[in-house]
Amino acid sequence: MSASLFLALLLFMAIPGFALGWVQSRRLRADAVAGAKKGHHSRPIYHGLYTALRTIRPGIVLFLSWVILAPWLLDTILVHAHPELLPTTDARELSLWLSRTADPGRMAASILEADPGLKAAIDHRQDYSQGLLLFLTLLALSLGLVALRRAVARIAPDFRARIHIEHSVMTFLKVSSTFSVLVTLGILFSLLWEALRFFQLVSPWEFFFGLQWSPQIALRSDQVGASGLFGSVPLFAGTFLVTGISMLVAGPIGLMSAIYLSEFATPRVRTWAKPMLEILAGIPTVVYGFFAVLVTGPFLVRFGSVVGLDVASESAMAAGLVMGIMIIPLVSSLADDVIRAVPQNLREGSLALGATQAETIVRVVLPSALPGIAGAFLLAISRAVGETMIVVMASGMAANLTANPFEATTTITVQIVSLLVGDQEFDSSKTLAAFALGLALFAVTLLLNVIALRIVRKYREAYE
Template sequence: MSLSLLFVVLLGLTVVGYYFGKSRSLALTGGQIRGLHSLPMFYGWYVVLWCGLPTLLLFGAWIALEDWVVRSMVVAELPEAIRNLPADRLGLVITDIRNLAYGNIPLDKADPAIRPVVDHYISLRQTGNAALWVMVLCLGIAGILFGRSRIAPDFRARNRVENTANVLLIISSTIAVMTTIGIVLSLVFEALRFFASVNPFEFLFGLTWSPQMAIRAEQVGSSGAFGAVPLFAGTLLIAAIAMIVAVPVGLMAAVYMAEYAGPKVRAWAKPALEVLAGIPTVVYGFFAALTVAPFIRNAGESIGLEVASQSALAAGLVMGIMIIPFVSSLSDDVINAVPQSLRDGSYGLGATQSETIKRVILPAALPGIAASVILAFSRALGETMIVVMAAGLAANLTANPFSAVTTVTVHIASLLVGDQEFDSPKTLAAFALGLVLFVVTLSLNIVALRIVKKYREQYD
């Protein structure tokens, strides 16, 4: 029986517990809500907490520890010659055992020495799943009965439920903060290992990017070249082209939807525009590689320009289309938030609608519009798939939009593709690039938040 089915059963138990707690509270007062300290639903939620939280904790602990426990027991059953293998080779044996158990590899192709171990692995999984079902069901039912037994007319169920919810919210916030800290530390530690081998000045200001490390010391270019300026320049070039497309189109679309479009037009125009944000970036990449890039190349050649088959212009144009909703949606919300009294005052002084938009509404909404532009720029800096498919992988230091360039995110992905050893500057360079990109995008987000915080109360 699958764990997903067990989770559904657990949800069903919580529903049953809710109605048990609610009906119990009403039964104690003869259906008179005024005789209870809290509303009946709080008694139901109290029982739900006793049923759901312990079982969810058990469920999560089981998922986290089951693989380690089963692996330890399986390793103990292996022959001594296999059990004493190095950790990496032993891991491959365990992977083969899993594949044999799940039918990914035919059992008749297995080593006769590990066939009994495969049977033992299957038995352990089956026994573990059965034990988990029994423990979860018993714990859930016990939680329902215990929570129901605590219910009384003067029992402060609302206080208990709200305090528990407050603790859960604090835990969730802590997890989010700790996750962010973990991401930052993982980047910093690995980047420091990279900078122990490569001069930070060379990385930040070097003009040649060629991180291919030679296998033999006498090979040409055995030291590699880690000047990241071409990557930074390509990233900024493509992002700038994208913003040239996205900002005017997105802002004009926002002005139209907020000030000119009627309710019926707005009802379908805004969702249709926001659909652009939901299209997978790989689809945009296909569009850029198969449609936009050939069109730009043919158009350029027709007027005597030399255009690469993969160019920054193709990637930037399609990326600009992708981030239009980031500008239009946020700007539309900001424009709609401008008080109607400002519009009425402008009209009362004899201004036309276009004059009101240019001289009153847009200045009032400018901080929010600036924040939306900065956030869209941050999104453009982090795009990968469109650049891979439309701009290429060449780390060229150029400002020519018709040339092939690449970005930081593309090379982070290329450096970490396949099996990698995290002890060479080539692989560790990805973490240094990621740290720089993280600092840049974080700085842009901070600037956007500061702009909004500084000016948002000016027109309240």
């Protein structure tokens, strides 16, 4: 008995559910025509849908509760029914062990042979899971049948099946529209939860103000959560260094492209230049990262050796330059929108006074568009701060607290990746640190986005 079989059976039940309602309604309708009675409220198809929906409703509720509750339920049963199998009482290790019992497909047969306790636990878990599902299936079937009987009995000429259906659909729409809010809440709570656990091991003071980041090396074995140093200042510094370089590239180039496209370009130039910028925007970040490794990094190293500068092969400069290229289309398309929103009559007012086009742009158009452009820049900064792949590939891992863009630097996102990728055990302070960094990243980008979106919205309203 697997969950997918359960779901298939459930959907299969909808067929007789629909058929019964539909047939019943048509029979009543035929009677009514024969007896020349008053018309029906709903068409047979709505009656059919109504009975089908009623039939599978209990099953759907049961299925969803199963999907959500099953892992927790099975964990609990396993822990209470077979305390003798548990390898440890430590909560963290237990959680790891339980997740292994849930996913036997991934383990080599040799591991299972070496650990009979685990194997027994896996077998028990599967038994419980199967039994519970079987029970739920039977329950869903019988509840569905009862519901079907009652639904068919309700069908009558003046029964408003369509209204019922529409009500259900509306409820469904309402529920699904809350999903995006749930995602935000999910992000917030999962980050907060893991970050709080991290701050039980490492003091927030050290995390926010510590100048050294070396999560891999145990320096003092007596330290709480002694796997390293978790001072995030070098990461923030590195993030802002790379972001700064990228904005120095993307800001002027993006803004200038936008000005050219919206104020000077002929329609022909626009028709080929815009798609090219869109292609630039569509290139995956991992490809940008590879470009940084392949071209920018080696170029900078060679450039450094020519001018006598010590340039690391992985540097903030290599990552920042390429990230700048990545952000150009974002800045240019946002700024383009903003500049186009400046009313034409302001341009004409300036030109009619004898101003040149450049004077008009610099003295009238850009000052008018300034809030919108500021919003665009903030969104671009937020994008740069959260960008991952380019820095992972091009900026290095070493947490140097430096302002030299030619040294290897590391960023928040690089460290999240390096803490979580590869063989690691969950719940160590290392993995929890990734969530704390994630929380900081989320907070920073959220703040930037909220301010930027608000500015842009205000700006739009001002010219509407």
